[in-house]
Amino acid sequence: MxxxxxxxxxxxxxxxxxxxxxxxxxxxxxxxxxxxxxxxxxxxxxxxxxxxxxxxxxxxxxxxxxxxxxxxxxxxxxxxxxxxxxxxxxxxxxxxxxxxxxxxxxxxxxxxxxxxxxxxxxxxxxxxxxxxxxxxxxxxxxxxxxxxxxxxxxxxxxxxxxxxxxxxxxxNFIPERSFEFDEDDMTDRSMRFIAAELIREQLMNSLAQELPYALAVEIEAYEEGPKGVTISAAIHVEREGQKRIVIGKKGEMLKKVGMESRRRIAGIVGVPVHVKLWVKVKEGWTDNPRLLERFNLDRD
Ligand SMILES: Nc1nc2c(ncn2[C@@H]2O[C@H](COP(=O)(O)OP(=O)(O)OP(=O)(O)O)[C@@H](O)[C@H]2O)c(=O)[nH]1
Ligand SMILES: [Mg+2]
Structure with missing residues (x-):
């Protein structure tokens, strides 16, 4: 019963x-x-x-x-x-x-x-x-x-x-209905997706006004091993000049973003996290349907 x-x-x-x-x-x-x-x-x-x-x-x-x-x-x-x-x-x-x-x-x-x-x-x-x-x-x-x-x-x-x-x-506004998800589910999104978001968050926090909108983060590898999770991510920007800014003097900006996003992601997965970041130029991606699709921005 x-x-x-x-x-x-x-x-x-x-x-x-x-x-x-x-x-x-x-x-x-x-x-x-x-x-x-x-x-x-x-x-x-x-x-x-x-x-x-x-x-x-x-x-x-x-x-x-x-x-x-x-x-x-x-x-x-x-x-x-x-x-x-x-x-x-x-x-x-x-x-x-x-x-x-x-x-x-x-x-x-x-x-x-x-x-x-x-x-x-x-x-x-x-x-x-x-x-x-x-x-x-x-x-x-x-x-x-x-x-x-x-x-x-x-x-x-x-x-x-x-x-x-x-x-x-x-x-008061939630109808009587059976649960849609398991009781311990937290999101419909994969850890790959969440990791890309948290890396973009740290980039947006670190960069000055206009640049954040020109950024997309794409996870190229997400590997779970005995020592934790290793994530390789590409940061796509629209222009060469933006690439230089994201990398920063002697790579300092990238290093800082890597460290802070690592901490955030570890806070969710509960194991040590390593983040490797690359910056790539994809001209005009914010107006390009094919690239928007590739960066998960076509549906929902
Ligand atoms: N002082 C104060 N700041 C808040 C509060 N809630 C959110 N913020 C800040 O407001 C800013 C925007 O918060 P977000 O949660 O990113 O806002 P959002 O509505 O999701 O924004 P979009 O995703 O751009 O649509 C962040 O700096 C938050 O820390 C609040 O209750 N008080
Ligand atoms: Mg929001």
Whole structure:
């Protein structure tokens, strides 16, 4: 006889403009640094699942690229398409904005959300950044006029008690359904994919403004041996000049990125990790359908 309590399971799609903290929220729910997060917009490029199983609830978070305006390059159009494409799979949508800010890009995201039939929860993130908390009330009241949100939750994705409150609210929207994944699954993505993301994260963190968008990381080998994991990755840039910057003086930049990404990846796999990096020039890859496909940027 099956005496297990009824299970609940559903997809929680997180959308919003770039840099509001979507991936940070997912990582803090999971308690693992799975998705790349950086202070720069357009960090996330793919749909990534983060699976949070707690008792008889399985919440499948769907992290998405930030929806943005002025998407001129094919890469940017793909990012928007990926994000918008995930809306259909949500049992509930989390629309994230940044406390105190409402931009044209936020408005564009909301336009897409007006078309969905499932509940939309508005998460107002980064409240820790608001010095004068009194300014928050008129801001929240203005947002509540813009759409019939199922909930409005101000929070900081860094604060555990905010995460706990958010999860508690979220559970009300998760239907009775059998689990889709094993209880200890954390993501739908391979460690190869996650490793490439965490290497790109460290590159984005280390490089100045424009260059991060010209980068793609491709794992050429991922070998598990008795001494740990050895990863060989190619970093693709668009121009020779960019290659020089990524390598850095006497290879210092590459060395730093290798060390930091090694630490991040080891934090997930739990064994020592070695990272070998190469830089290659692929002119115009951000507008090239064949190369976008090769770098996993064609589907989702
Ligand atoms: N102060 C503060 N910073 C936050 C909070 N949440 C996220 N951040 C920071 O905001 C920046 C962007 O976070 P991400 O999680 O990469 O944002 P994102 O929405 O996934 O961005 P894209 O992937 O580019 O769409 C990072 O520097 C985070 O550390 C928060 O609650 N408070
Ligand atoms: Mg992200």
């Amino acid at each position: 099956n005496n297990r309590a009824t299970t609940h399971s559903g997809h929680v799609v997180i959308v919003g403009r770039p840099n509001v903290g979507k991936s940070t929220l997912m990582n803090h729910v999971l308690g693992v640094h799975l998705a790349a997060t950086t202070p720069k917009p357009q960090t996330t490029r793919n749909r990534i699942l983060g699976i949070h199983t707690d008792g008889n609830y399985q919440l499948v978070f769907v992290d998405t690229p930030g929806i943005h305006l002025n998407a001129k390059k094919l890469l940017n159009r793909r990012l928007n398409k990926t994000a918008i494409g995930t809306l259909a799979e949500g049992d509930v949508i989390v629309f994230m904005v940044e406390a105190g800010n409402w931009t044209d890009e936020d408005a564009r995201v909301l336009d897409y959300l007006r078309e969905v039939s499932v509940p939309v929860i508005l998460v107002v993130n980064k409240v820790d950044r608001v010095a004068d908390k009194e300014t928050l009330l008129p801001y929240l009241s203005d947002l509540s006029q813009r759409h019939a949100f199922a909930e409005i939750i101000p929070m900081s994705a860094f604060r555990q008690r905010d995460i706990d409150y958010f999860l508690g609210k979220l559970k």
